[in-house]
Amino acid sequence: MSSNDRVRVRGLSIFRPIIYGNTAVALTQKERDALPSPDHTHRWTVAVRSAASVPGSDQVGGADDLSYFIKRVTFKLHDTYPTPTRNIDKPPFEVTETGWGEFEIIIRITFITEAAEKTMTLLHHLKLHPWTVTGEPEIPPLEVALKAGPVHSWQYDEIVFNDPFQNFLNLLTQHPPTPLPKVKKKPVPFHLANPGSFEESKGGTPEFWTGMIAEEAERLEEARKKVITEQERLRAELIEKEQEYEKLKKQVAEGAGAAA
Ligand code: SLL
Numbered sequence: 001m002s003s004n005d006r007v008r009v010r011g012l013s014i015f016r017p018i019i020y021g022n023t024a025v026a027l028t029q030k031e032r033d034a035l036p037s038p039d040h041t042h043r044w045t046v047a048v049r050s051a052a053s054v055p056g057s058d059q060v061g062g063a064d065d066l067s068y069f070i071k072r073v074t075f076k077l078h079d080t081y082p083t084p085t086r087n088i089d090k091p092p093f094e095v096t097e098t099g100w101g102e103f104e105i106i107i108r109i110t111f112i113t114e115a116a117e118k119t120m121t122l123l124h125h126l127k128l129h130p131w132t133v134t135g136e137p138e139i140p141p142l143e144v145a146l147k148a149g150p151v152h153s154w155q156y157d158e159i160v161f162n163d164p165f166q167n168f169l170n171l172l173t174q175h176p177p178t179p180l181p182k183v184k185k186k187p188v189p190f191h192l193a194n195p196g197s198f199e200e201s202k203g204g205t206p207e208f209w210t211g212m213i214a215e216e217a218e219r220l221e222e223a224r225k226k227v228i229t230e231q232e233r234l235r236a237e238l239i240e241k242e243q244e245y246e247k248l249k250k251q252v253a254e255g256a257g258a259a260a
Pocket of ligand 1: 101
């Protein structure tokens with residue numbers, strides 16, 4: 001360690017792209033029967049991975065080994081699981097389980113000591129059932145779930161390190177992240193897409209790519225326009241109702257006046 005190592009590089013920010021989330025598959029009746037808990041309906045994996053995927057792989061993300069800056073990932077599962085706090089100290093930073101229900105998973109990332117960074121806490125809603133058009137949770141019959149294929153719910157994030165220590169910065173720059181593909185080779189991750197029917201959502205493994213930011217912006221813009229249109233419609237309706245109310249109030253007043 002040189003004397004410069006513990007000096008912060010002021011004004012510099014460096015980030016590493018990650019994804020966190022889960023993949024889930026429905027179990028066949030035969031698979032369920034073979035489990036110690038036959039009431040479990042799905043097998044799922046929750047993970048923290050590098051954002052880029054291995055080309056040709058059917059795994060979402062995970063091209064890079066993140067252990068050069070992540071020491072530990074803790075997944076806090078639902079209390080119905082034995083030892084719900086799962087500490088994963090080496091890659092892959094993931095937990096695979098079977099179960100029957102969706103729940104919130106607290107994900108805590110501990111960085112290597114050299115980072116001198118606080119742990120980072122993320123929240124992920126474990127998703128087992130296919131995305132629906134309405135967005136309302138809907139549990140499809142087993143045969144539909146099996147046909148629809150794996151369910152994916154992944155969130156892209158960038159871990160930003162501000163004013164990093166020189167030695168940590170060196171470590172990071174020695175491990176540049178695999179760049180995301182510049183063209184979309186696979187369907188958009190479903191949680192970002194306009195979810196289709198169960199059938200349509202059978203799109204294979206999603207992959208994060210550079211254009212997803214522009215796509216997300218487009219979706220937000222569309223949503224914003226929808227909200228404005230709806231607001232205008234409601235405002236017109238409100239004005240109409242207020243006018244009607246005034247009219248009725250006047251009629252009542254006139255009626256009362258005539259009766260007096
Ligand atoms: C629900 N609030 O009611 C959620 C809880 C719990 C999920 C879901 C298996 C645990 C075990 C399991 O899937 N727990 O092996 O007992 O939907």
